[in-house]
Amino acid sequence: MPTAGAKEAALVQRLAAGDRAAFEQVYHRHNTSLVRVATGVVRNRATAEEVAQETWVAVLKSISGFEGRSSLASWIFSILINKARSRAKREGRIVSFDGAGEDDNLAAAFDGRGRWKNMPELWETLTPERILAGRSVMAHVNAAIEALPPGQRSVIILRAQQGLDADDVCAILGISEGNMRVLLHRARLAVRTALDGLM
C-alpha cells in the first residue's frame, strides 16, 4: 500500500503532466471549501468563486514548482488566502484572521459565580438527518458557519471539513496555535448557539 505522501506525490506528478482526471479529483475535493473560505474574506459569493478560479489557474501553472514541504491542500489554500486578501485590499479592507476584538458571548450565560443561569438542554435526538424549522440540521450548521467572522470560519472549514493539521492551518492563516484553538472553540460555540435556538 502506498503511503499518503507517496499517493500525493503521484497526484502532483499527474497534475504537472496535465492529467484532467487528476485535476477533477483535486477540484472536487477542495473547491467547495475554497469558495467558503474566500467568501469570508471577500464577503461576496460571486467574487469568492472568481478568487477560487484564479487560485486553480495559479495552482496548475505553478504545480511543477510544488516541493511538497507542506501538504498539497495547505499549498492550495495558502494561494487562495493570498489572492482573497489581495482582492479585499484592493477594496480597501485589511483582513486578519486572529479574531482580535471578537467575543464568544458565553459570559452572559453565567451568573456572578460562574454558574449557568439557565440549564442547557439535552440534545438527545439531534442527528444530521433531522429537520428543524423546515431545513435539515446540516443546512442550519452550514448557515451558522457562513455567518462566522473570517478567522473562525476559515479555522472550522480547514480543520473540521478539510481535516488539515493544526500546524498547516496556523501557517495558512498566519496565526498561533493557541489563537487557532480559541477561534475553533468560538466557532463551535456560535454553531452550538444557532442550533440551540432551534431546539
Place this chain on the structure above:
Amino acid sequence: MLSCQDVATRASALIDGELGTWQTLQMRLHLAMCKGCHRFIGQMQTTRDLTESLPAADAQDEDNEDRISAILSQLYEEKPDSG
C-alpha cells in the same frame, strides 16, 4: 474547584483531548456532579461531530464541469505567454 464557566471555556480542549491529566480530572469531577455542564459538553460534542460531517466535496454537476473546463482553457490560453 472549577466553575461552570471555567468548564464551558475549556469544553473544546476537553473534547479534543488537549488537556493535561490534572485538568482533565478536574473537568471530569465537575461533570460528574453538574447536570448543566454535562449537557453542555454533550452539545459541544454533537456540534463538533456535525461540523465535521458537512460534505467537503463538490457535487459533480454540470456547473462544475463548466468551471473545470474554464480553468483549463484559461491555463492553455496563458501558457504561451508564461514561457
